[in-house]
Amino acid sequence: MTSLTVFYTTLFYFATLVLIGGVAYRIYEYSRTPAPLKIPTTPAPTSNAGVVVRMAREVVLFESLFKSNKWIWIFGWLFHVGLAVVLLRHVRYFQEPAWFWVEFIQPFGKYASFIMVAGLAGLWARRFLVDRVRYISTPSDHLMLALLVAIGLSGMMMTFVSHTDIVALKAFMLGLMTFDFQPMPADGVLMVHLGLVALLMIIFPISKLLHAPGIFFSPTRNQADNPREQRHLAPWAAALERNKS
Amino acid sequence: MAGPQFEVPTLTEYTEVPKIREGAMSHLKSFVAAETSQSYLGYPHQLPADWKERALDRMGQVLEKFRSVRVFMDACVHCGACTDKCHYFLGTADPNNMPVARQELMRKVYRRYFTLPGKIAPWLVGAEDLTEETLGKWYNYYHQCSECRRCSVYCPYGIDTAEITMAGREILNYVGIGQKYSSEILVKVQKIGNNLGLPGPALEDTLAGLEEDIEADTGVPVKMPLNVKGAEILLVTPSADFFSEPHVESLIGYAKVFHAAGVSWTLSTHASEAGNFGLFNGNYETMRNVAMRIRDAALELGVKRIIVGECGHAWRVAYAYWNTLTGIGWGGDDPFAKQLRDQLDMRYPQPMHICEYTWDLIEKGALKFDKSLNDDRVITFHDSCNVARGSRMGDEPGGQFTIPRNIIRAVANHYQDMAAETIGEGTFCCGGGGGMLTDDLIEARVKGALPRMNAYNNVVRSDGVNFLALICAICKAQFTKVLPYYGFDRNSVGGVHQLVSTAIKLD
Numbered sequence: 161m162t163s164l165t166v167f168y169t170t171l172f173y174f175a176t177l178v179l180i181g182g183v184a185y186r187i188y189e190y191s192r193t194p195a196p197l198k199i200p201t202t203p204a205p206t207s208n209a210g211v212v213v214r215m216a217r218e219v220v221l222f223e224s225l226f227k228s229n230k231w232i233w234i235f236g237w238l239f240h241v242g243l244a245v246v247l248l249r250h251v252r253y254f255q256e257p258a259w260f261w262v263e264f265i266q267p268f269g270k271y272a273s274f275i276m277v278a279g280l281a282g283l284w285a286r287r288f289l290v291d292r293v294r295y296i297s298t299p300s301d302h303l304m305l306a307l308l309v310a311i312g313l314s315g316m317m318m319t320f321v322s323h324t325d326i327v328a329l330k331a332f333m334l335g336l337m338t339f340d341f342q343p344m345p346a347d348g349v350l351m352v353h354l355g356l357v358a359l360l361m362i363i364f365p366i367s368k369l370l371h372a373p374g375i376f377f378s379p380t381r382n383q384a385d386n387p388r389e390q391r392h393l394a395p396w397a398a399a400l401e402r403n404k405s
Numbered sequence: 406m407a408g409p410q411f412e413v414p415t416l417t418e419y420t421e422v423p424k425i426r427e428g429a430m431s432h433l434k435s436f437v438a439a440e441t442s443q444s445y446l447g448y449p450h451q452l453p454a455d456w457k458e459r460a461l462d463r464m465g466q467v468l469e470k471f472r473s474v475r476v477f478m479d480a481c482v483h484c485g486a487c488t489d490k491c492h493y494f495l496g497t498a499d500p501n502n503m504p505v506a507r508q509e510l511m512r513k514v515y516r517r518y519f520t521l522p523g524k525i526a527p528w529l530v531g532a533e534d535l536t537e538e539t540l541g542k543w544y545n546y547y548h549q550c551s552e553c554r555r556c557s558v559y560c561p562y563g564i565d566t567a568e569i570t571m572a573g574r575e576i577l578n579y580v581g582i583g584q585k586y587s588s589e590i591l592v593k594v595q596k597i598g599n600n601l602g603l604p605g606p607a608l609e610d611t612l613a614g615l616e617e618d619i620e621a622d623t624g625v626p627v628k629m630p631l632n633v634k635g636a637e638i639l640l641v642t643p644s645a646d647f648f649s650e651p652h653v654e655s656l657i658g659y660a661k662v663f664h665a666a667g668v669s670w671t672l673s674t675h676a677s678e679a680g681n682f683g684l685f686n687g688n689y690e691t692m693r694n695v696a697m698r699i700r701d702a703a704l705e706l707g708v709k710r711i712i713v714g715e716c717g718h719a720w721r722v723a724y725a726y727w728n729t730l731t732g733i734g735w736g737g738d739d740p741f742a743k744q745l746r747d748q749l750d751m752r753y754p755q756p757m758h759i760c761e762y763t764w765d766l767i768e769k770g771a772l773k774f775d776k777s778l779n780d781d782r783v784i785t786f787h788d789s790c791n792v793a794r795g796s797r798m799g800d801e802p803g804g805q806f807t808i809p810r811n812i813i814r815a816v817a818n819h820y821q822d823m824a825a826e827t828i829g830e831g832t833f834c835c836g837g838g839g840g841m842l843t844d845d846l847i848e849a850r851v852k853g854a855l856p857r858m859n860a861y862n863n864v865v866r867s868d869g870v871n872f873l874a875l876i877c878a879i880c881k882a883q884f885t886k887v888l889p890y891y892g893f894d895r896n897s898v899g900g901v902h903q904l905v906s907t908a909i910k911l912d
């Protein structure tokens with residue numbers, strides 16, 4: 161094995177471990193922390209089925225954001241939809257043979273990258289142009305956008321300018337998954353792309369990217385509005401009752 | 406009233422989003438609580454030597470106990486959607502009054518002490534050490550938030566700055582920096598039974614006087630019973646209803662409704678306050694202790710139903726928390742909940758809002774009105790934040806908006822809503838909620854009322870509105886005080902049940 165292969169192999173195992181372990185730990189932490197009081201932002205659905213619908217609308221359509229600010233919504237939504245299509249297109253690197261629909265979206269799916277990067281550019285522009293958003297932006301906000309744009313642009317380089325050896329890359333990726341190690345293709349752009357992706361994976365559980373799992377645990381969105389019908393009691397609050405009353 | 410020491414904003418047709426002005430409100434500090442009230446509540450009254458450890462320790466506990474705070478600390482992406490949603494920002498232009506910046510005051514500390522990137526590279530993620538200066542800013546800006554939850558409606562993750570403000574105040578209390586106003590009220594309500602500190606005999610006198618007034622006025626002996634064992638209904642209402650204007654007019658309205666319905670009802674000295682400032686300070690135990698008075702009174706008087714008067718945050722606590730805190734409500738199977746549940750009448754929701762009760766009677770045709778008696782009024786309705794975004798009325802989501810309006814339309818002929826984006830779930834706070842109804846915060850109260858005043862001004866001009874109908878004791882007191890700053894008549898404020906009281910036919 162070349163040192164390049166060793167490096168990227170190790171990097172990806174490490175990054176995957178951090179990503180999965182880290183996010184799992186965060187989810188565990190969120191689910192373990194009780195929400196002692198009923199605090200849905202009302203009007204809220206009165207049943208759990210209603211809550212599922214509300215959450216789906218938030219996750220798929222960014223409904224609250226739509227109510228809030230049309231510019232952020234359009235840029236943010238385009239970015240995320242673009243990202244979703246790009247990632248679905250990527251599934252083919254991890255499968256042999258790839259699912260039918262993954263093959264199906266390949267030809268036009270590659271243009272989603274433009275949407276993704278355009279959305280990111282719009283969001284980034286706001287951080288400079290709108291005084292309120294400039295005030296709240298930290299260096300890490302800018303770097304996060306820079307990172308995603310860089311991943312996007314390096315990927316687009318490979319898709320539209322200098323093609324990389326997809327067969328070799330796929331062999332490398334499948335090799336990682338089956339512990340049957342294959343050489344990492346020595347292509348500069350690909351190395352940049354994958355290096356940055358690994359960085360993204362590593363910072364995911366310690367950054368604001370936690371908004372993705374976080375939204376599902378937000379009590380103002382995931383609670384049903386039924387406090388008069390059901391007694392809601394956190395374990396530590398119930399203990400209070402036993403001690404005092 | 407001495408002239409204001411600050412510039413009152415000018416009214417405009419639309420509330421414009423101001424350019425930020427750093428430090429615009431950094432001078433405004435609420436009076437700090439003294440030893441007596443703080444020690445009653447179990448807090449120190451000055452910064453202890455180990456304040457930093459205490460503060461961080463409490464912060465850690467809050468993060469362990471409240472999922473809201475934990476998730477909200479992590480999830481914000483600084484998207485900026487909330488930045489123009491807070492009435493205090495719109496009225497003051499101080500960037501720390503933008504909801505995300507208010508959260509950030511705490512998030513900086515959270516990052517520094519509770520997250521890896523904040524520990525190793527604070528400059529990168531905007532993490533900061535906890536210093537006395539930080540506490541000063543917290544005190545300042547966590548008392549320029551009325552915990553109205555408007556920001557939570559518009560945040561893509563529902564991040565509710567009110568939860569952060571509550572946590573911030575709790576941590577401040579832990580290191581001896583309490584707010585005088587809230588701290589003293591929490592003592593009065595627990596020692597005497599109500600926020601105003603009105604003792605039992607005084608309450609009895611007031612009610613007897615009101616009975617005489619009503620009889621002189623209408624010729625009908627409408628009663629205001631107090632501490633009547635075996636009454637069917639216990640009415641729990643904000644103590645301002647007993648003697649503040651215009652609040653008392655609504656109390657008269659409730660009494661007339663009960664009279665017309667022919668039910669037996671009672672007030673209670675022990676529970677002579679619906680308000681619960683425990684909500685504002687984010688201390689579960691205190692809020693629970695205050696709420697327990699209602700349970701105790703209900704058990705002692707043996708009532709079958711509990712009805713809550715016109716008060717916004719009180720209704721939120723009653724509707725959303727009483728079942729949790731005190732077992733007033735359905736669905737609990739533990740002995741604690743059962744004890745009360747077995748006594749209450751299961752045909753009704755418990756607790757019930759007075760508007761739900763009155764509307765129910767109107768729908769059944771049990772109340773008669775002469776609507777023309779309200780003809781001198783052109784009415785608009787202000788949705789109070791805690792009712793709008795923290796509770797419900799009736800069976801359907803949004804009943805908290807339709808039911809009060811339905812009542813108004815049933816008792817009066819002239820009604821006009823304010824602009825759609827300023828009512829309903831997007832309603833603007835009156836500017837005086839969340840423990841800010843104190844003179845030392847008058848500047849924030851006046852400026853924070855700007856978006857509401859703009860919307861009100863529009864309907865005053867275009868539709869001749871002359872009555873701002875409310876269902877919140879704090880809103881009533883706040884608008885009575887603030888309307889004159891904007892050139893409106895302070896008497897144009899009143900309760901929904903004041904309108905009911907005017908039009909109801911008694912026999």
Ligand code: HEM
Pocket residue numbers: 218219220222225232235236237239240283284301304305308369371372373375482483484561562
């Ligand atoms: C459940 C899945 C997700 C949901 C519901 C979600 C939702 C949102 C929303 C509503 C925003 C705020 C609006 C905006 O700025 O776009 C946002 C921002 C952001 N999201 Fe996501 N997201 C998800 C997953 C992801 C993932 C997987 C990534 C990255 C790999 C990501 C990266 C970002 C970034 C970087 C921002 C901030 C953009 C800025 O700086 O303005 N999101 N997300």
Ligand code: HEM
Pocket residue numbers: 243246249250253269270273276308311312313314315316317318319320323324326329333353354357
């Ligand atoms: C291990 C993970 C990844 C691998 C192996 C990988 C590999 C590749 C390759 C080989 C291409 C070129 C495709 C072609 O020539 O047709 C590409 C394109 C691209 N990649 Fe990745 N990538 C990964 C993760 C990501 C992630 C997480 C993002 C986004 C945050 C991303 C964004 C893009 C974009 C925008 C393009 C260009 C458009 C497209 O072909 O869909 N990649 N990637």
Ligand code: SF4
Pocket residue numbers: 490491492493502503504507549550551552553554555556557565566567570834
């Ligand atoms: S809860 Fe209300 S007062 Fe507090 S930050 Fe949000 S909008 Fe402003």
Ligand code: SF4
Pocket residue numbers: 480481482483484485486487488504505559560561562563564
């Ligand atoms: S809207 Fe929510 S996520 Fe966006 S900046 Fe405000 S609090 Fe943060």
